[in-house]
Amino acid sequence: MFVPALFRSLKHYSRAQFGKDLLAGVIVGIVAFPLAIAFAIACGVSPEKGIYTAVVAGFIISAFGGSNVQIGGPTGAFIILVYGIVQSQGLPGLMAATFIAGILLMALGFSRLGGMIKYIPHSLITGFTSGIAVIIFSSQVKDLLGLRMGAVPVDFVEKWREYFLHISGVNGYALAVALFTVLVVVFLPRFTRRVPGPLAAILVATLAVRYFQLPVETIGSRYGGIAVALPALSWPAADWNTIKSAMQPGIAIALLGGIESLLSAVVADGMTGGKHNSNMELVAQGGANIASALTGGIPATGAIARTAVNVRSGGRTPVAGVTHAAVLLVMLLVVGEWATLIPMSCLAGILAVVAYNMAEMKAFRNIVRSGGGDLAVLLVTFFLTVIFDITVAIEGGMVLAAFMFIRKMARSSYVKNMQPEGDGDAGGPLPVAPQLPQGVEVFELNGPLFFGAAYKFRDAIALAGRTPKVLILKMRNVPVIDATGLQVVNDLLRTCGRNHTRLIVAGLQPGVREEFRKSRLLFRIGKRYVAADLQAAIRIASEINKEKEHNG
Numbered sequence: 001m002f003v004p005a006l007f008r009s010l011k012h013y014s015r016a017q018f019g020k021d022l023l024a025g026v027i028v029g030i031v032a033f034p035l036a037i038a039f040a041i042a043c044g045v046s047p048e049k050g051i052y053t054a055v056v057a058g059f060i061i062s063a064f065g066g067s068n069v070q071i072g073g074p075t076g077a078f079i080i081l082v083y084g085i086v087q088s089q090g091l092p093g094l095m096a097a098t099f100i101a102g103i104l105l106m107a108l109g110f111s112r113l114g115g116m117i118k119y120i121p122h123s124l125i126t127g128f129t130s131g132i133a134v135i136i137f138s139s140q141v142k143d144l145l146g147l148r149m150g151a152v153p154v155d156f157v158e159k160w161r162e163y164f165l166h167i168s169g170v171n172g173y174a175l176a177v178a179l180f181t182v183l184v185v186v187f188l189p190r191f192t193r194r195v196p197g198p199l200a201a202i203l204v205a206t207l208a209v210r211y212f213q214l215p216v217e218t219i220g221s222r223y224g225g226i227a228v229a230l231p232a233l234s235w236p237a238a239d240w241n242t243i244k245s246a247m248q249p250g251i252a253i254a255l256l257g258g259i260e261s262l263l264s265a266v267v268a269d270g271m272t273g274g275k276h277n278s279n280m281e282l283v284a285q286g287g288a289n290i291a292s293a294l295t296g297g298i299p300a301t302g303a304i305a306r307t308a309v310n311v312r313s314g315g316r317t318p319v320a321g322v323t324h325a326a327v328l329l330v331m332l333l334v335v336g337e338w339a340t341l342i343p344m345s346c347l348a349g350i351l352a353v354v355a356y357n358m359a360e361m362k363a364f365r366n367i368v369r370s371g372g373g374d375l376a377v378l379l380v381t382f383f384l385t386v387i388f389d390i391t392v393a394i395e396g397g398m399v400l401a402a403f404m405f406i407r408k409m410a411r412s413s414y415v416k417n418m419q420p421e422g423d424g425d426a427g428g429p430l431p432v433a434p435q436l437p438q439g440v441e442v443f444e445l446n447g448p449l450f451f452g453a454a455y456k457f458r459d460a461i462a463l464a465g466r467t468p469k470v471l472i473l474k475m476r477n478v479p480v481i482d483a484t485g486l487q488v489v490n491d492l493l494r495t496c497g498r499n500h501t502r503l504i505v506a507g508l509q510p511g512v513r514e515e516f517r518k519s520r521l522l523f524r525i526g527k528r529y530v531a532a533d534l535q536a537a538i539r540i541a542s543e544i545n546k547e548k549e550h551n552g
Helices: 003-013 014-044 047-064 075-108 114-119 124-144 154-166 174-193 197-214 219-224 240-272 278-294 302-314 318-341 346-360 360-370 372-387 390-412 454-465 483-498 511-519 521-523 533-550
Strands: 414-417 439-448 470-477 503-504
Touching: 003 047, 003 318, 014 047, 014 075, 014 124, 014 197, 014 219, 014 302, 014 318, 014 346, 014 414, 047 219, 047 278, 047 318, 075 114, 075 124, 075 240, 075 346, 075 390, 114 240, 114 278, 114 533, 124 154, 124 174, 124 346, 124 360, 124 372, 124 390, 154 372, 174 197, 197 318, 197 346, 219 318, 240 278, 240 302, 302 318, 360 372, 372 390, 414 454, 414 503, 439 454, 439 533, 454 483, 470 483, 470 533, 483 503, 483 521, 503 533, 511 521
Parallel strands: 439 470, 470 503
Antiparallel strands: 414 439
């Protein structure tokens, strides 16, 4: 059902819960304000665009989403993707890509594909998330150290090359502000959670820079003023060239946004014991990105950290998320102009902590220890994210993960020759052979019979090298079969016909039997020669022998 969680929660709403949601919304709004500015700057756009996104997209995600506690807005996951789009296609390209991503997310939701998160390997998610963390930190080194240099290159290697070339120009004051910010953000929550670490760091650092006239760069010195009003609606460029160039990044934004939002909703469910509606969540995420594009914002998704703050602060319904958006709007209009005094090194320190939290080092280490295919997917995705971009990383990681899965499934499939005089098999231990009539052979198939494992069956039959009167295929342990598997059985049927061997199939599972029926294999084999189990197949083989002796 496409019913927003807000509508469901209001049916049993209480005044006491309203008070808790209101307080949680205020706290999350205060936390989100500096983060929205920092994410926007890291993405290569002006600071207010992050706040526009947090207000507009945050309201829509909470009001129309499928999670009771999800907080939406700009997140660190989009930084490298958005920065690359802005550098290559400018703001019109970003607006078009965000708009396309919104449409795709809504289409995924209305198509009931909200469960797609189950098909994304954990090693792939950890790989590109850790890669994003490295890129975020790398993008902040200039402001962390206060380096005097031009625009930071997009390429990872070139970026660090420029840093080393300008390392002699480190600004000690900027570095001190950054280190102070990191220490406050990391250690303040250990003493109190009433005051958000990022807000406390920004207030103290800004006052110190202002009072002592420290020579560090601020938002105002780099970007000028911050617009303190929401922009008018504007439609993205609709010419074919813009749409064509924005399509691939739009798909990447949609995929990344869908994964991030559903992961956040799953984490929130674990914290509250609730259950989100993944399809409604994707629809809301899509609408939020469309609205963000129309109001000059950047891509948005569910924010795991801010959602966790919401839950810990007592928020249990979407009213808290709506309140958070309203608080951000008030802060933009009331104190937005003062945000120009915030030191850039302070924002860089906040983003350095964000990058550390995103790195998922524990999960990374666990996958490294486990080794195997998961390690290969992790490393490939990680290095593709760092060296190239998130689009290439997801595509490469998914292809590699698919191949690894196919390989693993193929290894789990094997064929056993159950003939008493058989001297082996094709992948499994020789079973205790049943009592078989003269001239009858049995091959037992185990595991999925698909394109990655069909060669085992074909090779096992060829290695037998005999032409029995009756060949029985025991398929009770074959859960699925694809077109390649069907073709292999069909080829075997033709070979049996040329050799005057009768083929009997035993123990077909319902799904496999249906595939046989649709491909007309049941008809070609013959209804009589499709047995319920091995014993029934042996009785049929005995009858065939008797008929041949009688006609012989």
